[in-house]
Amino acid sequence: MIQLENICKQYTNHNHTVYAVDNVSFSVAENERVGIAGGSGSGKSTLLRMIAMLEKPTSGTLRLFGEDIHSIQNHTEIYRSMQMMFQNPLAVIPPRMNLEAFLLEPYINYRLMDITAAKEDIRKWIQHVDLPETIVQKYPHEVSGGQLQRLVLARIMLMHPKLVLFDEPTSALDAVNQKLVLDLLQKLHREQPFGYVFVSHDIGLLQAVTDRIIVMKDGQIVETIESKRLKEAVHPYTKALVSAGE
Ligand SMILES: Nc1ncnc2c1ncn2[C@@H]1O[C@H](COP(=O)(O)OP(=O)(O)OP(=O)(O)O)[C@@H](O)[C@H]1O
Numbered sequence: 001m002i003q004l005e006n007i008c009k010q011y012t013n014h015n016h017t018v019y020a021v022d023n024v025s026f027s028v029a030e031n032e033r034v035g036i037a038g039g040s041g042s043g044k045s046t047l048l049r050m051i052a053m054l055e056k057p058t059s060g061t062l063r064l065f066g067e068d069i070h071s072i073q074n075h076t077e078i079y080r081s082m083q084m085m086f087q088n089p090l091a092v093i094p095p096r097m098n099l100e101a102f103l104l105e106p107y108i109n110y111r112l113m114d115i116t117a118a119k120e121d122i123r124k125w126i127q128h129v130d131l132p133e134t135i136v137q138k139y140p141h142e143v144s145g146g147q148l149q150r151l152v153l154a155r156i157m158l159m160h161p162k163l164v165l166f167d168e169p170t171s172a173l174d175a176v177n178q179k180l181v182l183d184l185l186q187k188l189h190r191e192q193p194f195g196y197v198f199v200s201h202d203i204g205l206l207q208a209v210t211d212r213i214i215v216m217k218d219g220q221i222v223e224t225i226e227s228k229r230l231k232e233a234v235h236p237y238t239k240a241l242v243s244a245g246e
Pocket residue numbers: 011012013018019020038039040041042043044045046047201
């Protein structure tokens with residue numbers, strides 16, 4: 001579904017070059033759940049931003065749904081098929097927009113259905129992510145972080161994406177809400193499969209929600225391992241990440 005070949009991203013400031021992503025290659029199959037682990041500054045977010053087409057690689061080849069990013073014809077279709085979820089929902093929901101308007105946006109932008117049908121569809125999704133129906137009349141600052149992330153997940157799922165990019169979506173939540181959001185994500189993935197790339201510094205968390213984990217350090221992949229075999233990791237950096245979380 002996505003393929004990265006020898007992807008590099010460099011930033012140059014004041015004659016100093018940072019190799020944020022350095023010769024990274026991997027692919028994600030349809031409905032596959034891939035984790036990207038690594039410490040601060042290892043290049044995880046930069047990699048995700050390139051897959052999301054928010055930034056261009058300095059070099060290398062990136063194919064999304066079979067198309068090279070430089071020759072994509074139908075951007076609208078790609079933007080609908082590939083969704084992103086970040087750590088802070090308040091950064092993506094405009095403060096003066098009530099939550100129903102936020103949920104209606106994709107139906108309007110991608111002409112998914114008319115407003116009456118969309119409102120009914122939203123009602124179903126709200127129930128499905130275990131939120132009270134009245135939440136849609138609220139504004140983002142009136143709702144808890146855990147509830148907002150469940151609502152953001154509903155907004156993603158109603159677009160029936162093929163791929164979702166998660167950048168530390170539960171890092172700002174307490175342990176209880178983190179589990180609620182991750183359990184919900186697994187339920188949604190079982191019911192309506194989609195591929196995802198999940199970035200986290202917490203390799204234990206990734207083990208619970210992915211099939212395969214790619215471990216990054218200083219912009220490079222140091223190890224790729226099946227999540228259920230994480231205990232058999234051989235690279236010292238992977239082992240250090242595992243014991244840091246224990
Ligand atoms: N826009 C930018 N300009 C200059 N340097 C950047 C830019 N974005 C990222 N970097 C540098 O690239 C490297 C990788 O950063 P990145 O944010 O991708 O790492 P990360 O693994 O996601 O870290 P964190 O977990 O702290 O978010 C870091 O050294 C960072 O300072």
